[in-house]
Amino acid sequence: MRNIIIIAAAAENNALGKDNDLLWHLPDDFKRFKAITTGHTIIMGRKTFESFPKPLPNRFHVIITRDRSYSTPHEKCAIVHSLKEAYALTQNEETVYIIGGGEIYAQAMADANLLELTRVHATYEADTFFPEIDPTQWELLKEELHPADERHAVPFTYQTYTRRQKSR
Template identity: 60%
Template sequence: MIIMIAAVAENNALGKGNKLVWHLPNDFKRFKALTSGHHIIMGRKTFESFPKPLPNRTHIIITRQKEYQAEGCMIVDSMEKALEICPKDETSFIIGGGEIYNIGLPYTDKIEITRVHRDFEADAYFPEIDPNEWKIILSEFNEKDEKHLYDYTYQTFTRK
């Protein structure tokens, strides 16, 4: 199963300048819980936004840079090649960024969204989730608090 996972603003903003524009500790915990032990597919810029590779995950980086290397990671030049590397009988995750989400959407079986209830200025956006193709099967609202500046909702979508 291929699952796309992202934190997305109301206006589908993902981030600006290769950084998230919000800080939601519970979203980080959820991301870690869901993706640990799995293959994660990302673009080069997303990988480079991490201080180091994420522990307990197999990193697959998609880049057009022919000589690109990252220690302990698999490097490919297409989504198709990234998906070929993933074990067919296990769950793998597409974790971003914007361009990778766009090219990965047709291959995705499930989408895990943390919907941040605010619009943000951004330079990377998540693709529109077409209600004719996707149905929401879970929605869990979370109010802002001392550690979370914005209300947010965990949403799970599956293909119709």
């Protein structure tokens, strides 16, 4: 079975970002994101892609944009114009990661079978939000609290959700 995995960090109020930037600095979460996604294809919206200084190393980037004239000089990137096109382009991949932003997460929630969420234990003013996790659709498999420390101003919890099996 193909794995479509959503990976995100969201605040208690589901805030993801503001003005195309993250709202917090969590080095251990960055390390986890890198460890999980390295070697895989990552699917994202154009604004998420443009928030990076350069493409992330050792990952193939599929960028979704409505702009038919959009292009990028980077060879480890492909441009598509819908999530459906992104899935078609990556159909031979066993695992793909959806990495944002808010609109792409909302569209992908129906297709994903795993959520790797970092829940940031604070609330923020934002312009981009993670969709609500419906407990009838998703089951929390595991969680691991990371307390605030000298490198992390706020505590956060790594949470892994799996899609609930439909009862017959």
